[in-house]
Amino acid sequence: MLAFILKRIILLLPVLLLVSIISFTLFYLSPGDPAEILLTGPQGPPDPAAVQEFRDRAGFNDPAYVQYLRWLTKACRGDLGYSYTSGERVSDAVLHSFVPTLKLSLVSLIISLLVSIPLGILSAVRKGSLIDGLGMALALLGVSVPSFWLAYLLIILLALQLDLLPVAGYGQNGDLQHMILPAVTLGASAAAVTSRMMRSSMLEALQQDYITAARARGLSERSVVLRHALRNALLPVITVIGLNFTYLLNGSAVVETVFAWPGIGNLMTDSIYDRDYPMILGCMLFLAMLFLALNLMVDICYYYINPRTRHESGD
Amino acid sequence: MNQGINSDFAARLAAIVVLGLVLTALLAGQIAPHDPEKARPELRLKSPCLDYPLGTDQLGRCIFSRIVFGTRVSLFIGLAVVLLSALMGIILGGAAGYFRGVLDEAIMRVVDAFLAFPSIFLALAVIGFLGSGLTNLMLSLILVEWTGYARLMRSGVLALRGKEFLEAARGLGASDIYIMRRHILPNVLPSILIMATLGMGNAILGAASLSFLGLGIQPPTPEWGAMMNDARPFIRAFPLMMIFPGIAITASVLAFNLLGEAIRVRLDPRSEIKKEL
Numbered sequence: 001m002l003a004f005i006l007k008r009i010i011l012l013l014p015v016l017l018l019v020s021i022i023s024f025t026l027f028y029l030s031p032g033d034p035a036e037i038l039l040t041g042p043q044g045p046p047d048p049a050a051v052q053e054f055r056d057r058a059g060f061n062d063p064a065y066v067q068y069l070r071w072l073t074k075a076c077r078g079d080l081g082y083s084y085t086s087g088e089r090v091s092d093a094v095l096h097s098f099v100p101t102l103k104l105s106l107v108s109l110i111i112s113l114l115v116s117i118p119l120g121i122l123s124a125v126r127k128g129s130l131i132d133g134l135g136m137a138l139a140l141l142g143v144s145v146p147s148f149w150l151a152y153l154l155i156i157l158l159a160l161q162l163d164l165l166p167v168a169g170y171g172q173n174g175d176l177q178h179m180i181l182p183a184v185t186l187g188a189s190a191a192a193v194t195s196r197m198m199r200s201s202m203l204e205a206l207q208q209d210y211i212t213a214a215r216a217r218g219l220s221e222r223s224v225v226l227r228h229a230l231r232n233a234l235l236p237v238i239t240v241i242g243l244n245f246t247y248l249l250n251g252s253a254v255v256e257t258v259f260a261w262p263g264i265g266n267l268m269t270d271s272i273y274d275r276d277y278p279m280i281l282g283c284m285l286f287l288a289m290l291f292l293a294l295n296l297m298v299d300i301c302y303y304y305i306n307p308r309t310r311h312e313s314g315d
Numbered sequence: 316m317n318q319g320i321n322s323d324f325a326a327r328l329a330a331i332v333v334l335g336l337v338l339t340a341l342l343a344g345q346i347a348p349h350d351p352e353k354a355r356p357e358l359r360l361k362s363p364c365l366d367y368p369l370g371t372d373q374l375g376r377c378i379f380s381r382i383v384f385g386t387r388v389s390l391f392i393g394l395a396v397v398l399l400s401a402l403m404g405i406i407l408g409g410a411a412g413y414f415r416g417v418l419d420e421a422i423m424r425v426v427d428a429f430l431a432f433p434s435i436f437l438a439l440a441v442i443g444f445l446g447s448g449l450t451n452l453m454l455s456l457i458l459v460e461w462t463g464y465a466r467l468m469r470s471g472v473l474a475l476r477g478k479e480f481l482e483a484a485r486g487l488g489a490s491d492i493y494i495m496r497r498h499i500l501p502n503v504l505p506s507i508l509i510m511a512t513l514g515m516g517n518a519i520l521g522a523a524s525l526s527f528l529g530l531g532i533q534p535p536t537p538e539w540g541a542m543m544n545d546a547r548p549f550i551r552a553f554p555l556m557m558i559f560p561g562i563a564i565t566a567s568v569l570a571f572n573l574l575g576e577a578i579r580v581r582l583d584p585r586s587e588i589k590k591e592l
Contacts, residue, residue, distance in 0.1 A: 018428035149561030272443035
């Protein structure tokens with residue numbers, strides 16, 4: 001077990017290095033001179049001599065690889081620099097913004113699982129029925145609808161027409177009322193993906209020999225489906241939950257912006273509007289690390305739960 | 316997947332919608348009743364009427380004409396992104412699978428690194444650093460999409476390794492490039508085709524999302540996502556302005572997704588179970 005985890009972590013190292021190279025390359029290629037941006041105050045464009053001196057002092061005149069290495073050493077110590085606009089520490093801002101995102105993602109995840117797992121099971125068990133057709137048509141629609149459009153449809157209907165929920169915002173401290181619309185928006189598209197996977201994995205499980213055996217033993221259909229098939233079908237769904245989470249994080253960029261939810265998606269788009277390059281870089285790096293960690297956790301869970309992988313990998 | 320609903324019917328419907336989109340894009344000038352970029356402030360935010368079938372936007376431009384011309388933009392971006400990302404993925408993934416060794420290891424780690432970023436955030440970062448506009452929008456989507464083709468192509472090549480017909484071709488003195496092009500590519504092409512069709516939907520959705528955030532296609536060019544961005548201040552007064560472009564995006568993405576599924580079922584009926592790419 002430990003050997004497996006260690007091996008996985010060692011395999012991640014070159015990927016992490018490449019992630020940092022890709023991120024820094026984009027940062028390095030961005031137009032505009034950071035020295036000039038930083039020194040531009042209310043009094044107008046800065047003195048060219050001062051800019052030159054600042055560039056020397058801050059090391060902006062060094063070759064790219066020197067700048068990269070300097071940035072990387074700092075980043076490894078958790079120092080991602082300072083925001084161009086607010087002067088805040090990037091690492092603080094990113095971590096702060098992640099709390100609302102995590103809150104929203106968890107609620108969306110619950111919504112999406114509550115919808116998609118029963119729907120997937122029902123579609124698989126009643127394969128070819130009206131429920132299956134409707135459910136899968138809905139799922140296909142769910143992956144095709146732009147989340148920002150769904151968001152506005154919900155706003156128009158529930159917030160403006162019926163006046164049931166607030167249009168946008170975070171409320172006092174991210175209360176439930178403000179969370180419902182963004183969470184439903186995010187959850188719906190995630191549910192669309194998950195219900196299709198749940199259906200296929202359930203269909204696969206139902207075709208196994210042990211299901212035929214269970215039926216031959218005269219077990220009720222209910223017991224066959226819930227006790228025998230579901231247990232095995234849920235295994236890939238562990239992966240799906242991880243995938244779902246990544247899906248939700250992905251959706252947060254647009255949905256948080258629509259609902260003015262102060263999460264990392266909102267921070268990212270705001271930083272882009274402000275040309276706050278260190279902040280963009282910080283968000284990017286943080287999310288990539290999070291994604292890799294999430295995938296690693298899914299792998300470990302899968303390995304732990306599924307005894308077959310343990311024998312095959314021979315660790 | 317459409318075992319429940321009549322899948323043939325759905326596939327035909329999707330093909331008709333896609334054909335309709337292509338015709339709309341080609342004949343936009345003939346179909347649209349007005350110039351999509353001509354502002355007429357005296358006609359702003361008009362409700363649908365005979366002359367303006369879907370009403371007018373905040374500058375008095377015909378929404379219907381803008382949606383019609385938006386088809387051109389969306390299909391162009393989708394097609395360009397799919398072709399270029401597929402090309403990039405095929406070359407790099409093919410090289411990785413064919414030559415193996417260090418090259419394979421290097422290319423696949425780069426693929427892993429690109430996959431480590433949440434896709435929309437990677438696209439956002441590319442635009443955030445390099446600036447908005449059509450070229451960077453397409454570049455950002457290509458950098459997101461190419462990894463899928465690379466992985467597909469690589470596994471396709473690996474599956475064909477050691478097959479007799481490849482040995483025979485080599486024995487006849489065929490070059491690596493020739494073998495890849497004439498013997499390997501045709502075998503992997505069906506899977507690439509499925510991915511490309513689904514990729515059209517992804518690219519259209521991605522471009523619309525980024526334009527909706529004001530980071531893709533810039534005004535006054537008519538683009539569906541950008542039109543919805545324009546509609547945000549008028550959500551209370553004139554919600555239809557938000558609703559119509561959304562229907563266009565959903566219908567197009569849905570059509571490409573359905574078509575992709577239909578091709579998958581047609582080419583490989585057994586893939587029913589392992590279809591989530």
